[in-house]
Amino acid sequence: MSPALAISPSGRFHLDLLSTVHAAVAPAVLTRIRHAFERNALGGLLHLGASELAIALPPSLAFGRELAHLFMTRLCAVPDLARQWESLALPAPQAELAQLLAGLPPMVGAEYLDMARLETLWADLLLEARAQIAQDDGDVQAWLAHKHPSWNLLGRVCFHLAENKANPEAPFAFLATYGATVSQQAKVQHVPLGRALQEYAGSENRDALLRLLMQVHKASEKCPWLAALVASGAIFHARAWSPQDAHQFLQNIPLFEASGIVVRIPDWWKPGQPSRPQVQVNIGQRAAGLGLDALLDFDIAFSLGDEVLTEAEWAELMAAGSGLVRLKGRWVEVDQAQLDTVLAHWNMVQRRAGEGISFLEGMRLLAGVSVDAKGAPALAAASSDWSRVVAGDWLKAVLHDLRNPAHGDDAVLPGPELKAQLRPYQQDGVRWLHLLNCLGLGGCLADDMGLGKTVQVLALLLIAKRGADPGPHLLVLPASLIGNWQAEMARFAPGLSMLVAHPSAMPTRRLAALPAAHFGQVDVVLTTYGTLMRVPALRETHWSIVVLDEAQAIKNPGAQQTRSVKSLHSRVRFALTGTPVENSLGDLWSLFDFICPGLLGSAKAFAGFVKRLEQGDGAAYAPLRKLVQPYILRRLKSDKRIIGDLPDKTEIKAYCALSRLQVSLYQAAVQALQQQLASLDGIARRGAVLAFLMRFKQICNHPAQWSGDGQYAPEDSGKFARLRELAEEIAARQEKVLVFTQFQEMTAPLHDFLQTVFKRPGLVLHGGTAIRARKGLVEQFQDESGPPFFVLSIKAGGTGLNLTAAAHVIHFDRWWNPAVENQASDRAYRIGQKKNVLVHKFICRGTVEEKIDALIEAKQNLSNDMLEGGAEASLTEMSNDELIRMVSLDINSASIE
Template sequence: LLGELKNLTPRRLQMLQPSVAGLHLAWQFAVHLLAKGAVMPQVFSCESETLVRWLPATLDVTVDNLLEQVARQLPDGLISFNDWALTGKRQAITLCSLMLDRLVQSVPLKKGDTPYDKLFFLTGRVTFDSRRESASAASIAQWLSRLTLVHREQPPVIMLDEAGEDFALHLAVKITDQPAPVMLADILWQKCYENTRMAVLQTLAMLAEFYPPLCEYLRAGGRQALRLTAQTLPDFLFTALPVIRMLGIQALLPKALDKILRPRLSMQVKSSSGAGGSSGFQLGNLFDFDWRIALGDRQLTVTEFETLIDSAEGIVRFKEQFIYLDPDEIARLRNKLLNPPDIKGMALTQTALSGEYAGTPIMLDSAAREQLRQLTSVGMPSQPVSLNATLRPYQQTGFAWLTHNLALGIGGILADDMGLGKTLQLIAVIQHQKETGALAERKVLIIMPTTLLTNWQREIARFAPTLTTAIYHGGKRALSDEMPDILLTTYGVVRSDAATLKKQHWRLVAADEAQNLKNPASAQTKAAKSIPADAFIALSGTPVENRLAEYWSIMDFALRGYLGPLKTFISEIEKPIQMDRNQQVAERFRRITAPFLLRRLKSDKTIISDLPEKIETDRFCELATKQAAIYASVVREGMQVIRGESDAFQRQGLVLQMIMALKQVCNHPAHYLKNKQMDAALSGKAQLLLDLLDSIEETTEKVLIFTQFKEMGELLQSWLTARYGEQPLFLHGGLSRKKRDEQVERFQNDRSVRHFILSLKAGGTGLNLTAASQVIHYDLWWNPAVEAQATDRAYRIGQQRNVQVHRLLTRETFEERINDMIRNKKALAEMTVGSGEQWLGKMTDDELEELFRAGQD
């Protein structure tokens, strides 16, 4: 299990159940605890054996808080003993302990062969044979009692006060009936404490083991403070105190010591001498800098810092604060100043935007602040005169943002939720470019999926009729000598005709449905990035479909090189955010990308108030008799083959084949048996669909029916024709672009056309089908993002009625069980399950048997 957890990738993790994510979080927590040494052993006996288990050091407040977070991510009953299920924090401690035990035993230490090595580092258990060894075991437990000093009857308290240039340290203990800690001298010399005196001395003697200079204080009976100088104070504060505090022991220190500053390498960022020159606003050429040394929010020049360290060492006062001048750290800083890191170009721009360098705040001079203001402050230009539309407030914001970035010669990602009008916002921007003369010499290229060509052409003609367009697609495609304002083409054409398109230098290259560029190694992504332009804009409702690495690819199209090399991005940004849940890295990533990414969600009613609610309903049916028999036969035969396959790759293929077969059986036996003459009533799902359509038929509403199979679409088409007397439209991948456009046009405008069957892949993106207010998913892709894209063909701007979404599922089959799995991790699945059923192929035989079986236990 631990090996599987260790090897989980972000993509794989996001495809699994929430309980696995909880286990993975506990594993990461255990690894970090061991790396930080925030663990402690617990010795106990069980019959004749002495055992050790390793636990999170929950005496430390940070460790305890993190453990609480882990506990909240674990489902109750994940661990049970003798039918007694553990819950909450107790379960988290037990799980982390089990993981820590295995981790400790796997650490490559130089281990001896004594019983104690075996007890602590090898097996965690040992039987002591002799009386002497048994006594030693008791001594171990006594020694470990030092880790629980805070739980003694008179827990110790450390008190540190300023004493001139030095500090004075005293020891005290908490007495139950005393309001304040009692000093050691009072314990030793006041008669009222003689009954507790010996126990207190034992406690403080054990405390002194963590900081040996305390022995001197104890020998003096606490009558004279232990004096700590600037040179000796660091050993107490940075070596002993963290351990003491981790044990939960109270330490009372001057407030000024709460935050001791350490010198850090920083910089003062200034405007580059080359910024804003004849070459325009170049993102990688905006800033320059000088190295500085940061002490908190103050910055020193190198000369000022050298003067400071020449006259001081250790912990010293600086401007009403304390700073720690560690000779080793000073040496490393000097070495960095002699051999400074190479920070320039885009990396320097990111530093300016994030406001920090390596976690240390930076300073910006007035010119650099003005450069940032120009980069991030968006004005509100007037709507283009010739635009035949009134932009909604949020669309006006998007138009202004894109126009602002184009004026600076930079691009970005417009990532508004599907249906919020990304097309209109970009058309408004292009119209503005034409009206300001920006298209006089250089034109606009828009890349898109084939099915959207006509839609884009019609939307441009509708909203910006003064813009000229042409479609570069088809076997007879050719570039005209008189280039239109906008050339529309497809990803496939860009892949094959990149050499031709690269001959032009474009004012703007835009990519619609830019998730098509999420694979940086694909030919079409490389081709799209090779076309020269003043700026690049990506349009996508889902810029982070599965991994941040895919976001990197889309951003790299919009802003070449801004996020650095992919390998560096994965190690420094993707892994810390997705695997380590590092909030500081996530916040820095948000700051450095904020000027180049605009995303609004239509679920946010502050963005759009006139979009009606969509209502999703899962509708279940039963397997018909013949269906159930075929289903059981497919499961039985399929599992027999899968269990006999040892090759993991071949096995995964067999699993996916069986999933495909069972989908077809659940759709209709005719789909699986390839027999188009069978009655619809032989499928529970087909009958459910017809019943549902009967109820909708009584209204005037139009219906979209999605299936991922062309064969199933043909069956549905024949059954609906027979039932309602008119053949429904059917859009699939085998249709020409002209036929697709005709079907969309007819469905939108012909009131007699009530039903539109669509292949999920061919009709799931880009189309505007707001005439429909009923959406039926006949079979499911097991990817909520894909389903949502299909649903959004109807749930878009312009929709005047509530959209009712029906998801058809066969009860007590794998359809219901997978649906439950995805529903239970809905928020995660919406972002991550981008590969259909691929994740199911790695389930164990028993898991598959449970998943595929028909009926209940």
């Protein structure tokens, strides 16, 4: 087992010791890596890139090493680094960083890394390198030697290859030099390597000469033609070379650089990406049909870069033979054997395609991913360099619109039937969903929590009703979210007719007996994952759009719940999740097996694909991301383009159901209150009412709080179920949360429960916490690597604390005084807060909590004055009948079953 590299919400790398991966890494290597990161995260990255070379590492650590190695390579290429390291400016290499970002492997926090953060990290690495060099008393060579013997500075041999256009027979020239001196312009001056024999003449300079030539000797041990140059002494003189000689040299560049030799070559040769003619495959110039069953046309041509070659040019190229060939005024690399192989491969694919290839196969070919053994045989890595697949006009336009929803047609947006003002990014989301729906394709809306996934889906359903897609549509969600969707639909899309297919809305026996035709009488059917397994009619109905909320519920492909969902009949499928879906390849396959079945191949074939990736074939991460990217729309609260458009604080009502035990205890408490009210009045009556209101609150929190038996089983409380759902998403986002309760006795059970979700202990503050300890608790929580959650009693922690590290506030139980709740929420939302704050207010459906919330909201709508004394005082003045109606249980909407 090996720790993994992770990225924090601020875009900084850190070693995640809790998230381990299977990797065959020597214990001594892991110990060195851990120690390096314990001292400093940036230092840990530099250690990976400068010291842990030629060692197999798991993908996340290998990515960090590649990034830091690029930095070290650029740093050591700076002329006269030993003199100018204190004031050195080292610009970030945009192209190389973009290429690294495209191949980012799945890792915790991958969604936080973008070019801006990579550039910041590059600058931070430079600061860290300066600090480390300073600790070595400014001795750059000593610092480099401490990192790894291969990092050299002056005295490095350099191989130069240049064009010699004056000699058609030998159009290239070769010269070996070494970095001898530093000019007044702070540039390393190279002199011919032969000069070293003269300057280092004499026994006193023998060691210096041997160190210089060791680089050449090391390379010649693996390169026979270089060994021949060294043996003959020709390495010390300029050489005129043929195209074949030059091509031989260019192919050995990685070997030279690994030996410590600097290589200078013409700018038309890009190591790893040389200019080559390619077999060009054009897919999707036009399409027949829509959806996953659409057929795309398939055509083969020849190209050089972005330029299409004629048949005559291709024939001329093939007649010239392999090696470096001059074509259209430039040198290109030709390998006839490889070109013949790829041409035969694509001719075979074209013959098999017949009238066209499937949309899914076309997307896989375009991305360069072959994951299904039933599809076309994959090209070998070497052969694939000699061909490329490009999108034709129709497919290119579709992909452009999917990747750029902001440029879509505003006419498709819902009109006044949507009772909400969509923000610009939400309009983009609606356009994206609508385009996928029109194309008959599925997708995953993976926006951060609080960015309005629900309202975007409701807008889509309204557009569908307005057009030629009336439904019925199915929404599948956790039971705890039924109330949220009902409330949002009634508020934002009252024009949609709705049926709740769940025991909370109709008797179980009647629900099980509903015919499939019944669902066609409404626009939208809401059901739960559990109900879907128990009601066959839901699985027999042919739906137009199926939407899964909290779609991480189907991440386990073998679970019965997942199989039930995937057995649904539908035209289009969408998934909603705020949990990063690109950070786990297993979860990714199960999700796409629902929204785009077949895109990632079979489970067995994809497992083999993942195994190859984990064994170090990291180059395939970029094609995989390219393949799935059009079907995932993800916006983050941390994105300045998004956060700048949001209010600073968003309040969300989190509706919770009751467990069977809570329902039983609550009903018994209502009956007991009714009996007591008949015989009490005055102060005694007010005291009894307040006592029972406290009992109702305790039962809604957890039965164990009222009974006092200390058995806080999570399954006995609907609030604990909702808390788990929220906490899992917050933990996946590496964000922090404040959890407020008015009961001191609830702080410990909440902490113990949240610790099982976050896999780390949090903090607790209540009236019994010593005053002198509070400052330390705040400092721990404010630290980026500190505890992820803080449970506070609202009296002790609701004022006076600065807890801006939190992006979420949860009111586990309600104080029923908005002013008090707002003060508590403002522990996170205050000066210094740079994140959007989401406030989640827990409300048990069908209970006094829901009714008092409605009462408070109604009073706030009439006036900005707060309820003086809280809602409890107002309830004591109600008549007996009014009070019983207020606290009575709506059993249908309250039950979690």
